[in-house]
Amino acid sequence: MRILVLGGDGYLGWPVALHLSRAGHDVGVVDSFVRRQYDHEMGVDSLVPICSLRQRVRTWEAVSGHQIEVFTGDLTDAEFVDQTFARFGPEAVVHFAEQRSAPYSMIDRKHAVYTQVNNVVGTLNLLYAIAEHDPSIHLVKLGTMGEYGTPNIDIEEGFIEITHKGRTDVLPYPKQPGSFYHLSKVHDSHNIQFGCRIWGLRATDLNQGIVYGQETGETVLHPDLATRFDYDGVFGTVLNRFCVQAVVGHPLTVYGKGGQTRGMLDIRDTLACVELAVLNPPAEGEYRVFNQFTESFSVQQMAEMVAEAFPGAVRIEHLEDPRVEKEEHYYRAAHTKLLDLGLVPHLLEPSTIRGLLAVVDRHRDRVDFSAIEPTVHWRRTASRLATTGGLVAG
Numbered sequence: 458m459r460i461l462v463l464g465g466d467g468y469l470g471w472p473v474a475l476h477l478s479r480a481g482h483d484v485g486v487v488d489s490f491v492r493r494q495y496d497h498e499m500g501v502d503s504l505v506p507i508c509s510l511r512q513r514v515r516t517w518e519a520v521s522g523h524q525i526e527v528f529t530g531d532l533t534d535a536e537f538v539d540q541t542f543a544r545f546g547p548e549a550v551v552h553f554a555e556q557r558s559a560p561y562s563m564i565d566r567k568h569a570v571y572t573q574v575n576n577v578v579g580t581l582n583l584l585y586a587i588a589e590h591d592p593s594i595h596l597v598k599l600g601t602m603g604e605y606g607t608p609n610i611d612i613e614e615g616f617i618e619i620t621h622k623g624r625t626d627v628l629p630y631p632k633q634p635g636s637f638y639h640l641s642k643v644h645d646s647h648n649i650q651f652g653c654r655i656w657g658l659r660a661t662d663l664n665q666g667i668v669y670g671q672e673t674g675e676t677v678l679h680p681d682l683a684t685r686f687d688y689d690g691v692f693g694t695v696l697n698r699f700c701v702q703a704v705v706g707h708p709l710t711v712y713g714k715g716g717q718t719r720g721m722l723d724i725r726d727t728l729a730c731v732e733l734a735v736l737n738p739p740a741e742g743e744y745r746v747f748n749q750f751t752e753s754f755s756v757q758q759m760a761e762m763v764a765e766a767f768p769g770a771v772r773i774e775h776l777e778d779p780r781v782e783k784e785e786h787y788y789r790a791a792h793t794k795l796l797d798l799g800l801v802p803h804l805l806e807p808s809t810i811r812g813l814l815a816v817v818d819r820h821r822d823r824v825d826f827s828a829i830e831p832t833v834h835w836r837r838t839a840s841r842l843a844t845t846g847g848l849v850a851g
């Protein structure tokens with residue numbers, strides 16, 4: 458298939474592009490490189506060094522014999538999106554290209570507005586491009602489990618049957634997102650579902666859990682193919698951060714009581730889930746939702762698992778929670794649709810954590826201690842950050 462991977466220079470987009478390319482698909486990647494600009498803005502960097510996209514693609518061709526076409530531009534530029542579709546002619550589009558950090562979206566008004574414009578406008582442009590070029594193109598869109606929030610009932614896979622005053626309907630599951638970033642994903646979901654209804658588009662919304670891990674079957678083939686590894690207070694994901702903290706002898710920083718429970722998955726399962734979605738497209742006009750995670754853990758449980766897997770002493774410290782979220786709550790979410798399609802999950806074993814700790818250990822001299830502390834506070838309308846560059850959102 459001809460597959461366009463949007464956000465193909467990012468943490469997940471790059472390894473997914475490699476995985477699909479290795480599987481024999483014709484892959485094109487689109488990116489504006491804005492993620493690299495956020496690094497400059499925040500004064501942080503991926504723990505594992507990453508090459509330029511041009512170099513990555515050159516090395517991939519040398520290693521695998523497969524070419525990946527690169528399109529540099531911004532999805533909020535409708536003309537660029539249109540030209541890219543005309544040149545590449547995709548049969549499926551995998552859309553990772555959004556500002557994906559909840560703390561970044563909560564820094565202040567500018568960053569909230571930037572996040573929602575970038576994400577919602579980019580996705581709208583994409584919906585128009587698909588509808589105008591070829592409505593049979595399958596859109597595989599990355600959403601997040603964070604769209605649902607933490608209701609006191611089971612979370613279903615996108616839709617819930619409701620009986621109200623004697624009448625029954627299947628309706629979109631209620632959303633209670635926890636940041637302006639998560640809200641942007643909810644807005645996207647509504648726009649995509651609407652596009653399916655009015656134009657007969659076919660779309661899969663992947664409500665993904667928090668991804669951990671850094672190595673995949675393709676990225677390990679050459680150091681130039683490595684994907685990023687973020688551990689800082691704004692872009693770092695929690696398990697990655699705990700592994701960095703354990704290796705450098707910093708206490709593992711649990712926000713609040715640590716009962717916050719989230720769906721999680723291994724980066725290798727992200728690749729498999731996206732591939733399964735692409736290979737099994739929905740019907741014309743169908744908007745479907747898959748909950749893309751394999752296990753759920755509380756933040757405290759994750760800290761304890763890292764402490765147990767690490768060979769040395771590890772202290773767990775509780776910080777005041779900078780976010781507004783329930784610190785203890787019920788959490789049970791359905792996630793059977795990808796398993797039904799054949800997903801065989803990699804579960805979070807001590808050996809997985811030891812693998813992550815080994816990645817961190819190889820790059821421990823690059824750890825910036827000052828980047829780890831939480832700096833963005835949900836209760837304030839503006840958090841002052843010691844940024845180095847000009848604001849991307851400015």
Ligand SMILES: NC(=O)c1ccc[n+]([C@@H]2O[C@H](COP(=O)([O-])OP(=O)(O)OC[C@H]3O[C@@H](n4cnc5c(N)ncnc54)[C@H](O)[C@@H]3O)[C@@H](O)[C@H]2O)c1
Nearest residue numbers: 464466467468469489490491492531532554555557599668
């Ligand atoms: N990483 C996770 O744990 C996780 C969990 C759930 C959902 N997701 C979703 O998966 C997707 C990818 O996440 P990631 O961790 O790889 O993020 P990332 O920031 O590493 O990658 C996103 C890429 O998209 C590009 N991009 C952003 N806006 C763009 C625009 N307007 N035009 C062109 N390119 C643009 C960035 O430059 C970057 O390379 C995001 O949509 C994110 O919300 C990620």
